[in-house]
Amino acid sequence: xxxxxxxxxxxxxxxxxxxxxxxxxxxxxxxxxxxxxxxxxxxxxxxxxxxxxxxxxxxxxxxxxxxxxxxxxxxxxxxxxxxxxxxxxxxxxxxxxxxxxxxxxxxxxxxxxxxxxxxxxxxxxxxxxxxxxxxxxxxxxxxxxxxxxxxxxxxxxxxxxxxxxxxxxxxxxxxxxxxxxxxxxxxxxxxxxxxxxxxxxxxxxxxxxxxxxxxxxxxxxxxxxxxxxxxxxxxxxxxxxxxxxxxxxxxxxxxxxxxxxxxxxxxxxxxxxxxxxxxxxxxxxxxxxxxxxxxxxxxxxxxxxxxxxxxxxxxxxxxxxxxxxxxxxxxxxxxxxxxxxxxxxxxxxxxxxxxxxxxxxxxxxxxxxxxxxxxxxxxxxxxxxxxxxxxxxxxxxxxxxxxxxxxxxxxxxxxxxxxxxxxxxxxxxxxxxxxxxxxxxxxxxxxxxxxxxxxxxxxxxxxxxxxxxxxxxxxxxxxxxxxxxxxxxxxxxxxxxxxxxxxxxxxxxxxxxxx
Numbered sequence: 137x138x139x140x141x142x143x144x145x146x147x148x149x150x151x152x153x154x155x156x157x158x159x160x161x162x163x164x165x166x167x168x169x170x171x172x173x174x175x176x177x178x179x180x181x182x183x184x185x186x187x188x189x190x191x192x193x194x195x196x197x198x199x200x201x202x203x204x205x206x207x208x209x210x211x212x213x214x215x216x217x218x219x220x221x222x223x224x225x226x227x228x229x230x231x232x233x234x235x236x237x238x239x240x241x242x243x244x245x246x247x248x249x250x251x252x253x254x255x256x257x258x259x260x261x262x263x264x265x266x267x268x269x270x271x272x273x274x275x276x277x278x279x280x281x282x283x284x285x286x287x288x289x290x291x292x293x294x295x296x297x298x299x300x301x302x303x304x305x306x307x308x309x310x311x312x313x314x315x316x317x318x319x320x321x322x323x324x325x326x327x328x329x330x331x332x333x334x335x336x337x338x339x340x341x342x343x344x345x346x347x348x349x350x351x352x353x354x355x356x357x358x359x360x361x362x363x364x365x366x367x368x369x370x371x372x373x374x375x376x377x378x379x380x381x382x383x384x385x386x387x388x389x390x391x392x393x394x395x396x397x398x399x400x401x402x403x404x405x406x407x408x409x410x411x412x413x414x415x416x417x418x419x420x421x422x423x424x425x426x427x428x429x430x431x432x433x434x435x436x437x438x439x440x441x442x443x444x445x446x447x448x449x450x451x452x453x454x455x456x457x458x459x460x461x462x463x464x465x466x467x468x469x470x471x472x473x474x475x476x477x478x479x480x481x482x483x484x485x486x487x488x489x490x491x492x493x494x495x496x497x498x499x500x501x502x503x504x505x506x507x508x509x510x511x512x513x514x515x516x517x518x519x520x521x522x523x524x525x526x527x528x529x530x531x532x533x534x535x536x537x538x539x540x541x542x543x544x545x546x547x548x549x550x551x552x553x554x555x556x557x558x559x560x561x562x563x564x565x566x567x568x569x570x571x572x573x574x575x576x577x578x579x580x581x582x583x584x585x586x587x588x589x590x591x592x593x594x595x596x597x598x599x600x601x602x603x604x605x606x607x608x609x610x611x612x613x614x615x616x617x618x619x620x621x622x623x624x625x626x627x628x629x630x631x632x633x634x635x636x637x638x639x640x641x642x643x644x645x646x647x648x649x650x651x
Contacts, residue, residue: 142190145183148341152176152183167230167399171219178215181208195263202266203249210245210275213282214238220286224293237282244275315341372551373439377402392439405437428586531556532598535568536591545579546604547586554593563598563648566628567591570621574602574644577617582606582642596650603643608636 156176185205192198214237221231244257251257251269260267373389375382382400390397393408400408409425424440493502533556540548571589578584584606592599612634614622621644625632630648 142187145187145190149180149183152179168219168222171215171222174215175212175219178208178212181205182212195261198263199261206245206248209279210248211241213279214241217282217286217289220289224289240278244271244278247271373437375400375405375437375439377405377435377437389439402435531558532560532564532567532591535564536571536589539568539571539575540589543575543579543587546584548575549586549588551588551590552593553590556593559650560593560598563628566624566630566648567598567600567646569624570600570644570646571602573617573621578604578606578642582608584641598648598650600646600648601643603641605641608638608640608642610636610638612636 156173182205185201188201188204189198192201217237218230218234247257251261256269257271258266259269373392374386375389376384380402382405385397426438426440428436533552536550540550575587578587582604584604587602587604590601618634622632625646625648628648629651630646633645635643635645
């Protein structure tokens with residue numbers, strides 16, 4: 137029995153550690169996430185104390201194990217309630233009465249630690265023979281009230297009810313609150329002939345249930361898909377507001393605003409928008425703010441510092457005038473002269489042959505005119521094709537702008553990071569064909585309203601990311617279109633990755649090393 141319980145405690149501790157890792161690595165740094173991490177830490181302490189009891193052999197060792205376990209027991213209800221209130225509150229701030237909760241938890245822990253002086257927490261404390269006292273039961277009642285109240289707050293909160301899967305999420309949270317209470321009642325009733333507390337296992341199960349709700353229904357604002365890593369590296373500032381709170385912001389957002397990262401409500405953001413002209417001075421004309429409202433009370437703000445863009449644009453225009461436009465004008469004049477000479481000569485000769493045919497009535501002259509017209513058309517076609525080849529964009533950014541500018545059905549946003557140069561030009565056809573196929577797939581299958589295109593020019597490679605806001609798919613099948621993209625990229629010694637999820641759009645990420 138002891139070996140089985142020990143295995144359960146180890147499994148629960150492992151699952152809780154995984155849950156904490158997911159929360160720390162992927163979750164937002166918010167107050168309610170910190171309180172939930174505190175609940176998880178209390179569960180680990182509680183389960184660890186039970187492992188110590190399994191290994192202990194003396195009353196002193198038992199006392200140490202109980203002290204460690206009660207460090208979690210006395211605070212887990214308090215932290216759960218503060219987490220639930222902070223998560224459910226529109227301002228996501230602590231209640232004014234939180235010191236009362238903390239004081240009650242500290243009081244019960246001190247009562248346990250000083251129990252040998254008064255015996256009010258445990259009226260009897262012998263080896264494997266512990267009798268609960270008055271303050272033990274007040275702590276149980278207090279914890280019950282905190283857990284049930286917190287579960288009710290979460291189930292009634294707008295954060296859960298706004299989601300289409302709110303029923304399932306609320307069911308998991310309610311079950312997470314019920315499981316430890318039921319196990320504690322079983323423990324106190326004496327149904328199981330064991331001197332070890334199985335309630336800790338109940339809170340471990342609760343942690344796992346909340347982790348499932350987090351991953352499946354985004355309960356704690358955990359970003360599971362790889363979009364976050366892409367947005368995190370963008371030079372444009374991005375901030376996402378859901379209802380009245382900011383749920384995500386990348387470093388560039390705060391860098392452009394010249395502020396330290398902080399929690400911000402929608403009201404705080406609107407106040408800041410009114411103060412920006414005074415705070416940023418002559419920089420405000422170079423700040424562009426775009427707003428997107430995809431629905432579900434979500435608003436996305438994108439901040440663009442366009443001062444560098446204007447500088448690059450001016451530089452590119454100057455270079456274009458001094459080098460590219462001169463060469464283009466020279467070649468067009470040559471081609472125009474060629475077209476003129478070919479057309480003029482051919483028309484004059486045809487006119488002469490037709491006159492002879494009219495005067496002499498011979499079919500021979502008509503046949504000669506036909507052959508000459510066919511030859512002239514061929515030369516004219518070759519000249520026009522040569523002109524078109526000259527008009528093709530030699531740089532990747534020009535090819536992308538040329539292609540995306542033809543799309544009218546959906547909005548296409550292009551972001552360029554780094555500086556385009558001729559050393560990337562041999563990849564223009566690969567990028568052009570990949571983007572063209574992606575746009576085709578987006579228009580045919582995605583049911584999207586917007587396509588984001590990000591191209592990054594790095595010293596040793598080129599990166600291309602294309603993401604739409606369409607319906608996405610649960611399983612990606614690489615048919616002709618996607619298979620063609622993969623073959624094309626791999627033929628250029630690059631790598632491609634496709635990412636999607638039901639209702640989460642479709643993303644293609646390409647990396648092409650320079651050779």
